[in-house]
Amino acid sequence: MAKGTILSIDAMGGDAAPGVVVDGLAALLADRADISVLLHGNEPVLAPLVAAQKALAGRCQIIHSDTVITSDMKPSQALRRGKGSSMWNAVEAVKNGEAGAAVSAGNTGALMAISMLILRKMEGVHRPAMTALWPTLRGRTVVLDVGANLEADAAQLVTFAIMGEAYARAALGIAKPTIGILNIGSEEMKGHDEVREAHEWLRAAKLDIDYRGFVEGDDISKGAVDVVVTDGFTGNVALKAGEGVARMLGSRMREALTASLMTKIGAALAMAGLKTLRSQMDPSNVNGGVLLGLGGVSVKSHGGTDARGFARACELAADLASSHYRDEILANLARIREGGLAAE
């Protein structure tokens, strides 16, 4: 195997696995000479797919596994019956130090449960949080938690802020990410107790982070801050509500531009612009959710992604594997404890 970053890939997870997975890896490795791959899955199926890709020659080791975590398995079932599956083995390779990060496009709940069991939580983190990269007018914003937990108390929100900050630096390359806590705007009742308390903590604590205060739902797409902190219920609803609006508008736009011969001709002429728009809005450009707060990197690719989207999730995993984000999180968590603000 080549030197550099080694990724541990679940080849069998996702709607179009393993084809999309192997295609995505081939595209990625053609670009990135510093990455090599451990590919977990059904060897007889994978071998010809890998052999067909020049870019993978000598840089992709297939590791056979007999079983697969299916998309309808509950997390508890995955924990009981998942040992030896491609997903399990992919995560275990990170634990064993054979790879710097794991990537799977499979069952989200199962990946969270298996990653949590195998990689364990980082010291000082009680509740890992799921991240999303949200496309904005200024680039991308990290939103967390988007569903790893149903609720979050003030101490957990503070931990999310610290984790999201280090993650934004590693994943987006922003030297000093700005942070906001998601709240609603009405006067005189500024948020839940949890949200107000976390706000006071982040203001008082001597952390090396750029906390900007409260933001509202519409500030996310504006890119008002680089990291938006919220509980998993609110974050999940906001993310899916936003995705729903984007899909609805995309569908309305197609209808509008194909309504008549004239609009069709216009749309054809405007195609270059519309293609730019589509690529800006393409979910595969921002693919990759990370469960932060674990003792190793585990990245969830969207199950319905294409090869390019899968490559993006792998690139994100490689960036995280080669960054110091976990040390930065640990340092800020220690500052919190020294400041007497720890509550978890």
Next chain:
Amino acid sequence: MAKGTILSIDAMGGDAAPGVVVDGLAALLADRADISVLLHGNEPVLAPLVAAQKALAGRCQIIHSDTVITSDMKPSQALRRGKGSSMWNAVEAVKNGEAGAAVSAGNTGALMAISMLILRKMEGVHRPAMTALWPTLRGRTVVLDVGANLEADAAQLVTFAIMGEAYARAALGIAKPTIGILNIGSEEMKGHDEVREAHEWLRAAKLDIDYRGFVEGDDISKGAVDVVVTDGFTGNVALKAGEGVARMLGSRMREALTASLMTKIGAALAMAGLKTLRSQMDPSNVNGGVLLGLGGVSVKSHGGTDARGFARACELAADLASSHYRDEILANLARIREGGLAAE
């Protein structure tokens, strides 16, 4: 004054008041012979504006008020100092039976507080809820609560479902609106206690409503159900997050279509389609938030709306004033109590 529905209008609230208000009323009354207006505000300012509009002749009575609730006033200040203001008087006319509904584009928190104080809560409703009309692939969906309360227990969510159902029938003309409770999709931890309990109640209760179960954030824009029930924090974040995505996409689309001469020509040819799209997505087409659960109708128009948007909010107010939605709510609340499920 003419017979039919009488609306009580705060002429002084909103970014472009009173011009946009008077223009909106003129457009509305030209269409609707059944509506007449009590117009509350500064008489010397309003008189020439009203006189200039033929459609308002004999159907718009100006009622002078000396003071105005400003947009930066806190709800508590508005309650202390608001008496005699145009907003206060507009709501009081509903209380006194002089009008069927009040409309204001002014300070939201103040309107909520003043409406709550003057109109009081309906019997059986502990927490009124703010509604939004969310544009979907199938039409519009009622979302509530979008910010009147920070939290909601199970009994309140059940009340929101009952109120939203009657409101959807009155506001959208849907004979038998379908209802869902907003939740997140992860298995094995289906939602907060509050959400699960409300779900069980709505399934068990013998209500005359079409409850469909849980929906997720992306189901809102799909129009999966006609009424989406959630707490005020989550609803407010979801609504604003969705608005943010829509604005970002609108801005990206403008950029994309004006990027080159070719795309500009294309956009010009496709203009008919793009105009349809814009009108479908135009917030003024779905303007009007209602605080449900009061002893009278009080409608909030968006502060930045244009005349057409203000007319829409007034039309909504008139529809509500002439409907039986409050009786329907009372009947279902009584069924809940008879079923032994009351908890508020």
